[in-house]
Amino acid sequence: MSDLSSINEQMRSLLARTARGRSEFEDLVVVPVFAVVVALIFGMLVMLATGVDIATIGKSFVALAKGSLGSVNALSETLTAAIPLVLAGLGLGLGFRAGLFNIGAEGQVLLGGTAAVIFGFTFHSLPFAVLMPLSLLAGAIVGGLYAAIAGALKAATGAHEVITTIMLNLISFKLLDYLLRQPYIQKEGRADPISKSVPDAAQLPRLLDWLDPNLRLHAGLFVMLAAVVLVWWILFRSKIGFAFRASGENPHAARYAGMKSGLVIVAAMGTAGALAGLAGASQVLGVLGRASPGFSADIGFDAIAVALLGRSHPLGILFAGILFGGLEAGGRQMQVDAGVSIDLIAIIQALIIVFIAAPLLVRAIFPWGFARKSKGGSEV
């Protein structure tokens, strides 16, 4: 009997090692939560340092909470801002899992969104049930193809994706400026770069306008939730997802295991770009109704932060995106109620990323939040 119990004990410790229960929980949940808390405290110190009095600081944090969660309109704004962040963040997270640091989401958002607009007004006579999904699809395809360029360059020549995606971003900004001035695309009677409007049949319908016409939450919410499930399935249940993760963990081992590394890179970049393109499409079809220069409003860059905060896990990205959406919506209220600059929100977001990137710092500040390491080095 004692043999059996010792074997059981061994099995249990082996299982514990593969499951990595506690340390993974710390990594996925505790570090991000504390990072947010520390960032908010630092944000308060920044306000103090710039001469904002305590009463105003208190007022601004109340406004932050009120503007992100405090009313139907606040929740609607939070989710509306979260939709493109989560979609683009999912793509970036998938890329990170495959070992690809894609900085190009901004450009993919722009071109995907533009494609959705152009498709929408070109085929404006199609019925809603066909036109809206196809416009979204057009955005995803163009975003995916644009990202695949960087993937193909890496696979064929070894060009680093960080460099190529940054350059592709710059190209996309100017390409958009050019496209928006073409007579076919430019809005009639305008000299500035701005596209024609998306027809009603291509628009993502608003979900709450029966309650109040100012509520902007749109059907992109369902696209977002579907994408979370889809990316989870791709990453953790599909064969290609296994190839993504394997080549992300160890590209050499993946190649020896018979995976075509070039194909994996292009596919991962393409999927990431398609999600970013979808983010752009949902933004123009659900919120903006047209394309203009800079309509992406840094979604592609903020989404990098969202993917990092979400630890490249679909569920984590969903929560991180909603948090960032809430900061955006709440930041607006903060400015209205307390007169505190919305730039402060950017500082808080940046601080969150600093603390996410430095988990050891968070551990040092909040030692009681983490399991102590024993002398042997294994988790208690």
Place this chain on the structure above:
Amino acid sequence: MTVLSKFATGTGLAAALLAGSVTAASAFTACQVTDTGGIDDAGFNQTAWKGVQDAIEAHGIEGRFLESQAESDYEANLNSLMGGGCDVIVTVGFLMGDATAAAAKANPDQKFSIVDFAYDPAIPNVIGQVFATEQAAFLAGYLAAGMTETGVLGTFGGINIPPVTVFMDGMVHGANYYNEKHGTDVTVLGWNPETKEGLFTGNFDSLDDGRAFAQNLYDEGADIVMPVAGPVGLGSAALADELGTDELKIIGVDADQALTDPEKAHVYLTSVLKRMDSTVQEVIEAAMNDTFEGGVIVGTLENDGVSLAPYHTFEGAVPAELQAELDEIKAGIIDGSIKIGM
């Protein structure tokens, strides 16, 4: 410095709010949504906000503002002001035209006003504030043509939209008028009023672009440059400060930038004033006195809605006969004997 001043504005605002609640009677609130340049841009948005501040001072009302970080913020910002609380909402900038119209139609009981946009047909709950900016810019172009030593002037804009290019139109026509009168051959780089093509930074917030564009124009021989891009021009002023004003002078726009950008005050030859502060205040007062009626307010040289700022440090440098000609032209524009761009 800008962040500090921003917070100073914020705290000043809080003080004003307190003062407002003490004097009790006024529950009137004016709200403003800025364009992407920001409330402290030393020009466009700041001038419009000054209108609200003046109204706060004069009538003890409350004022709030919301800055747009990107074009996609316009609708969201308008939305977050919609929960009541604002008696009049002023949006600042042509690019906000669509968003303002949509909000005004969805909320017919809310009073709106927009700077730089006139709706045709008029929307009953919106007052558009537009400006005959080309009149003042014409004077600036004439002045610059009289002051240049290289015979080359420069201008560039933020985005190719009418409220920006109207400055550039006026400057080119003013310089051409000077050539006509004096038989000179002063050229203006950066804008062609016939083809409507020219130099544009593509944004209203990058000071680096302002510097780079001014440098390019300077390299092409321009010694007086007029940037029409909100805070972007502050970058051009920094370059002029480094090169020295013998090499490069700047013409400010919207506000008297010698006053709003005091550290670089010596580089501004003059500024083309667009008195959004007085029209904004006018709108607020109309809303307070229940005389608010949808339509358009037009600022011209005649009603001082647009004008040329004092020369400050260049006061002694502008020849008396040039000043006399400018006065004559101003009178000519007002009585209609001089037609701009004809």
